[in-house]
Amino acid sequence: MSKDRIIDVRIPGERPYQVRIGRGALSTLAGTVRDLKECRRVVVISDENVGPKWGKTVREYLSGAGFETYDLLIPPGEESKSLEMAGELWSAIADYGFNRDDLIVAVGGGVVGDLAGFVAATYMRGIDVVQVPTSLLAMVDASVGGKTAIDLPQGKNLVGAFHQPLHVCIDINVLSALPDAEWANGFAEIAKSSVVAPRRSFYEWLRNNAAGLVSRDPMLLEEAVYTTVDFKASVVMKDATESNGQRASLNYGHTLGHAIEASSGLGTIWHGRAVAEGMRFATRLAVEVADADIAFVQRVDALLDSLGLPQLPFQLSPEDLLAHMKTDKKARGGVVNFVIAEDFTSWELMAVPDDVLRSHLTAWCQNKARLAAAQGGAQ
Numbered sequence: 262m263s264k265d266r267i268i269d270v271r272i273p274g275e276r277p278y279q280v281r282i283g284r285g286a287l288s289t290l291a292g293t294v295r296d297l298k299e300c301r302r303v304v305v306i307s308d309e310n311v312g313p314k315w316g317k318t319v320r321e322y323l324s325g326a327g328f329e330t331y332d333l334l335i336p337p338g339e340e341s342k343s344l345e346m347a348g349e350l351w352s353a354i355a356d357y358g359f360n361r362d363d364l365i366v367a368v369g370g371g372v373v374g375d376l377a378g379f380v381a382a383t384y385m386r387g388i389d390v391v392q393v394p395t396s397l398l399a400m401v402d403a404s405v406g407g408k409t410a411i412d413l414p415q416g417k418n419l420v421g422a423f424h425q426p427l428h429v430c431i432d433i434n435v436l437s438a439l440p441d442a443e444w445a446n447g448f449a450e451i452a453k454s455s456v457v458a459p460r461r462s463f464y465e466w467l468r469n470n471a472a473g474l475v476s477r478d479p480m481l482l483e484e485a486v487y488t489t490v491d492f493k494a495s496v497v498m499k500d501a502t503e504s505n506g507q508r509a510s511l512n513y514g515h516t517l518g519h520a521i522e523a524s525s526g527l528g529t530i531w532h533g534r535a536v537a538e539g540m541r542f543a544t545r546l547a548v549e550v551a552d553a554d555i556a557f558v559q560r561v562d563a564l565l566d567s568l569g570l571p572q573l574p575f576q577l578s579p580e581d582l583l584a585h586m587k588t589d590k591k592a593r594g595g596v597v598n599f600v601i602a603e604d605f606t607s608w609e610l611m612a613v614p615d616d617v618l619r620s621h622l623t624a625w626c627q628n629k630a631r632l633a634a635a636q637g638g639a640q
């Protein structure tokens with residue numbers, strides 16, 4: 262077994278915690294919990310895809326170490342990030358008689374992590390949660406940083422809380438049966454981080470190892486997850502509650518990405534592919550508004566291609582996309598604020614006037630429609 266790697270997350274005013282990353286890291290979880298907390302009872306929250314395999318494995322480790330364990334399964338998918346589901350989980354753990362001495366362990370993708378994290382943040386005004394992310398996206402993004410949320414019919418993540426975990430345990434081995442779409446979602450977040458991270462060496466490494474990553478080499482995956490989490494942790498430590506702008510860098514590619522997802526109907530286009538499109542768009546916008554070099558555009562294109570995130574054909578309306586972009590959380594007073602990278606490692610949050618966006622979106626949508634026609638239809 263490889264030696265696990267540890268990232269320390271130290272946020273001012275919060276209890277520090279560690280992210281453990283390795284191939285086989287799950288086997289350390291019970292011992293870590295024992296060291297961190299005097300607790301007897303643990304509930305493992307998971308979804309119906311992940312629970313029978315990885316939720317069960319975690320529960321067995323915990324039971325084997327003497328913890329009294331319970332499990333709760335939710336249906337897979339974004340629909341479970343609801344007030345109703347949170348209510349069911351609150352009631353279930355209240356029925357178990359849980360209190361602040363007890364622990365929630367979230368084993369799953371970002372849906373489980375956000376929902377179980379939200380339940381932990383709110384039950385008895387906050388009980389401890391350990392995050393055990395099982396999708397690539399949850400490993401590199403959702404599990405670290407303490408954002409928890411549920412959705413409302415009016416929008417995603419509208420109700421939530423910052424609640425840092427007690428510990429995060431990332432075991433690369435759990436990715437063995439991850440569906441293709443989920444790989445794309447994770448790779449897009451890794452690519453995003455490589456553009457805005459402060460060291461260009463991350464991009465160089467990713468470029469050189471993209472083929473190995475898409476063929477799912479566990480050692481390379483571990484390295485990519487480690488570097489991405491290390492970057493995310495460094496951002497969160499500077500801006501834990503998204504209050505001074507630092508955390509905006511994590512949103513690179515997401516302003517148009519979210520608009521594409523919303524305009525095309527949620528779930529139609531994989532999140533990772535939409536974010537990759539958002540990154541391609543942001544590089545082209547940067548040529549006009551930030552003097553980015555065309556070579557940068559080409560490098561980002563090539564990186565995304567090599568990570569299995571090819572250009573998307575689609576038929577969407579520029580006005581529709583612009584309207585969705587105005588609902589982005591970074592928009593202020595009706596003006597869209599874009600994370601613009603002028604080159605690798607160099608980004609800023611920029612207010613982009615509507616007319617500039619409109620002309621870029623129009624040209625972009627025409628290109629995409631041509632691509633769709635050439636390929637015989639939208640995505």
Ligand SMILES: NC(=O)c1ccc[n+]([C@@H]2O[C@H](COP(=O)([O-])OP(=O)(O)OC[C@H]3O[C@@H](n4cnc5c(N)ncnc54)[C@H](O)[C@@H]3O)[C@@H](O)[C@H]2O)c1
Pocket residue numbers: 308309310311337338339342369370371372373375395396397398399402403404405406407408409417418435436437438439440443446
């Ligand atoms: N809190 C944050 O900072 C943050 C950051 C990014 C995203 N998110 C949230 O994360 C959610 C998306 O997360 P996601 O992409 O992981 O989606 P998800 O949780 O829906 O997981 C995707 C699918 O993969 C399955 N799956 C997960 N792990 C698996 C495994 N090891 N083997 C087989 N199948 C597996 C799940 O059952 C699900 O069907 C969104 O709700 C988003 O808002 C939160």
